[in-house]
Amino acid sequence: MATAGEVFRRSLTETVGQVCDDSSSSSELHVLAVDDSLVDRKVIERLLKISSCKVTAVESGTRALQYLGLDGERASVGFNGLKVNLIMTDYSMPGMTGYELLKKIKESSVLREIPVVVMSSENILTRIDRCLEEGAEEFLLKPVKLDDVKRLKDFIMKGDGKDGGETRILKRKRLDDYASLSSPSPSVACDASSPLMPSSSPSARSSKRAKLRNKD
Amino acid sequence: MERNQMRRQLALMRQSFFDQGFLDEQFIQLEELQDDANPNFVEEVVTLYYRDSSRLILNIDQALERNPLDFNKLDNYMHQFKGSSTSIGAKKVKAECTQFREYCKAGNSEGCMRTFQQLKKEYAILKRKLEAFFQQARQAGPLETACRSRN
Numbered sequence: 144m145a146t147a148g149e150v151f152r153r154s155l156t157e158t159v160g161q162v163c164d165d166s167s168s169s170s171e172l173h174v175l176a177v178d179d180s181l182v183d184r185k186v187i188e189r190l191l192k193i194s195s196c197k198v199t200a201v202e203s204g205t206r207a208l209q210y211l212g213l214d215g216e217r218a219s220v221g222f223n224g225l226k227v228n229l230i231m232t233d234y235s236m237p238g239m240t241g242y243e244l245l246k247k248i249k250e251s252s253v254l255r256e257i258p259v260v261v262m263s264s265e266n267i268l269t270r271i272d273r274c275l276e277e278g279a280e281e282f283l284l285k286p287v288k289l290d291d292v293k294r295l296k297d298f299i300m301k302g303d304g305k306d307g308g309e310t311r312i313l314k315r316k317r318l319d320d321y322a323s324l325s326s327p328s329p330s331v332a333c334d335a336s337s338p339l340m341p342s343s344s345p346s347a348r349s350s351k352r353a354k355l356r357n358k359d
Numbered sequence: 360m361e362r363n364q365m366r367r368q369l370a371l372m373r374q375s376f377f378d379q380g381f382l383d384e385q386f387i388q389l390e391e392l393q394d395d396a397n398p399n400f401v402e403e404v405v406t407l408y409y410r411d412s413s414r415l416i417l418n419i420d421q422a423l424e425r426n427p428l429d430f431n432k433l434d435n436y437m438h439q440f441k442g443s444s445t446s447i448g449a450k451k452v453k454a455e456c457t458q459f460r461e462y463c464k465a466g467n468s469e470g471c472m473r474t475f476q477q478l479k480k481e482y483a484i485l486k487r488k489l490e491a492f493f494q495q496a497r498q499a500g501p502l503e504t505a506c507r508s509r510n
Contacts, residue, residue, distance in 0.1 A: 182442075289392070
């Protein structure tokens, strides 16, 4: 049973958390997982929770867009601490595929900052290329492992926290994005040690492809 | 039966699943996601799998009665089936799924139907084995299924 002191402390943290912006008050990533498979949703949810992430799991691209407020019904990301730090989506889904969802997110000025990772059980190079070219941070082969999630989390957390999560930690396809940053982070552009290498250069893309192929 | 004996039997049972190819490494991945707060995670996932896939089996059975077969539709169903079977580490079932999809691509009705019968057999065998396993695990006590230790 919670004591009065505990209750007070908890509600204080919640208030402070909101004032300090984002969900990063507890340095917990909030991940939106999109997969039409019930079993896979359960597994990815567990993988993420064990990795200390908050999870929202939805069954379709349409639902994902609704959640993100892209359908115009709800306030968009950043409001009320519901900010999504990462989207992990299955590729093959009925209705809107993961690729189509990826496109919609990257086309949105509000949402394109959110890193998107595509998951698929099929190791198809053209598919991988399309996704990376469209701006996916990573293409994971299913079944997704704990190590994959850890790697993703580490990468995203690395850039977060400097200025409350507003830093763009991830590489961009277009250089003019860097020009618009007030204080460009030097670690971003050419961080070869990052597990998620820039997808814009063909050599980086083929090395990422090679890495994925070796997974077989 | 004595606790230690039960646990030893359980461990042997579990090992046989891997040795005989019923389960693969993915099952172990699921076991690693169990902890004190979620001690039945694997059983929950497996239960979900059998519930969810029974629907798919029905759909595929019905689709196999059509004439001519809609191989595209069948392949789509099997893609889903294979996906969730992979997620729980159901190795033999997964192999049948792959075979089935090969026959779909080749437009081989006979092959599809034969493979699906085999698939349902493997599916049922695994279900029985896992049910027995989880039941014994519950009797033997929480120590038996691999639990991750929280650091």
